Amino acid sequence: MAYLQSTEGEPLPADLIVLLAEALGLTIPAEDVPQLATALRDQFAAVHRIETLNLDGIGHPRPFDPRWHD
């Protein structure tokens, strides 16, 4: 899959993927589950890499504006 950098380690458990998806109202075809279990592992690893950045002082970039606009 073009975007994801492969990482080592075990894929996430297939039954976890299925349970999560069901909770979200998604029925995941059985053929997608192994690929998804690996992809989710790789994506979590990607976020761990992002978390190596020092984000102190970096706020949420989308400020909420409570004013009413026409």
Add this chain to the structure above:
Amino acid sequence: MTDPLTWSIARAAERLRRREVSSLDLTEATLARIDATEDRIHAYVTVRTEEARTTARARDRELAEGRWRGPLHGIPVAIKDLLYMEGTPTAAGSAALAGTPSPSNAAVVERLEEAGAVIIGKTVTHELAYGVNIPPTRSPWGENCYPGGSSAGSGAAVAARSAFGAIGTDTGGSIREPSSLNGLTGLKPTFGRVSRYGVVPLSPSLDHVGPMTRTVTDCALMLQAIAGYDPRDPGSIPEPVPAYLPGIDWPIHGMRLGVDRAFAFSAGIEPDVQEAFRTALQEYEAEGAQIIDITFPEANLMSPVGLTILLAEASQEHGELLRARGDRLDPATRVMLELGELLPGTHYITALRARTLLASLMRRTFDAHGLDALIAPTLPAPTVPIEQMYAPPAGEDPMTDAINASFGANVTGLPALTIPCGFSRQGYPIGLQLTARPFAEGTLFRLAHAYERRHDWTERPPELA
């Protein structure tokens, strides 16, 4: 008269204005080229044969009456099948959306029509522009070569001379990748420069619309026609649009180009690409530009940050489609949409905050070195055999590195342009990418034009053209 399909937009516009050729001539020639090449390259999903002829005749009547709308007047161009165009379905490359009528015209379609262009057809895109399935399009440079994506058809059509220019979209490199692989100039403008109104979204904070052409001047002409504020696009920015053509041929003496050699000459970049890029740096120096060594160690985080944002936003945009018609999506696209559904919201917020930091670090790099632009190879390889896309060796997708190289400009929103910088030993085009400060598209055109005019690469057609 030479074959008009070898002309650039600028040259065709000159001939049209002098009425040495008609828009109908150009349109008929383009339609004939489409007929001759489509069975091999599959660039188009819709060819607007009769509508294009009708528009061309109208443009010719206007010229006869002394009305000239500008350089795109009467020029046949193509648009990616992600843009709405009334009377033409927009399937966004997906069987799940086949036959969906366009509810309106995309802003870019409106602007192209106002500029007088003849929209000859809609081009193939990877499904939803996600770039993970394999569309039928093949490269005019070799039928066994991957044409890039997701603006695959736009790239192939312009390279094959079955359109004078085309519109693509770019969420992680989808204009620049196919432009580089097809030997074209392709621009991802600054975020907010070109309206996305009427474009099927993938990731609203990363999506961009831009031109793909055979020359730098043509790219500037197309951007001039489509750029500008549009309140219908929440990401549009009311920044004045300068005239891009004046100054495009100014010398570049003293301009400063930053190069991260650790990336440009890393093991992941193929030797032919490194060689072409090294020569390009020397040529820029010969033009008087200064090559400044920089380091940007956080560059390898652009892709994880971009992907996390993309996954969350794309699944939010297409969650309903996934649930209602997931069985009609290509499995590769479906898995990406499912993956986005499973991400924690905290990861999305973390990625957005990291994006702010990366944009600020990028600004610091430009400021600290007084840079006009960054320069780098556009892609790590000149081509990818199509069979490797179906069965990547050792499970690695050959386009992963390519996305790493291009995602930074989407994450930071900076304008980035690819231009041809030579050919591999096998004869496939190689591209270099220039990235500039926000809204400095004019700088990109000037730098690119100074390099382009040293070579005749834009005149060299691919085998299948």
